[in-house]
Amino acid sequence: MRQEDIYKEHADRVYKYLMSLSGGNAVLSEELTQETFFRAITHAESFDGKVKMTTWLCAIAKNLYISHLRKEKRRADSEPDDIPAETYISGRMEQTEIYKAVHRLPEPYREIVLLKIHTDMSFGEIGEIFGRSESWARVTFFRGKERLREILKGEDIL
DSSP, X not given: OOHHHHHHHHHHHHHHXXXXXXXXXXXXXXXXXXXXXXXXXXXXXXXXXXXXHHHHHHHHHHHHHHHHHHHHHHHHHHSOOOSOGGGGOOSOHHHHHHHHHHTTSOTTHHHHHHHHHHSOOOXXXXXXXXXXXXXXXXXXXXXXXXXXXXXXXXXXXX
């Protein structure tokens, strides 16, 4: 398959995955999507076909996002940011409250809930990303939803 075809087939899914990880940051998601495909092309020999192409690309995207967070943390530790967080929050209040609650979930619940909400990945594909089974992904998603309900009802158990 040509590189262009791989990009056309998988870019939207990778972008949605990154949107879920980044809390809806479209600029960052687009940037990391491009970087994901650049890395995939430059390291194509490491794709052995044992997992689906989408799973491999999302694993690359996840690693890039984690690297981005580490860089941002180092930057934040060295340069305080005077812009309040409210400046970055947009959309309806309900969506904001749900996203706030989702981001209070511990890992891996947060990531799995966001993956299920923002992508059309199966539980099997989500399990592959984490190196786990489909059943593990289903159970973890269910538990994440339960914790999310508790947070939204104000019964924060975290």
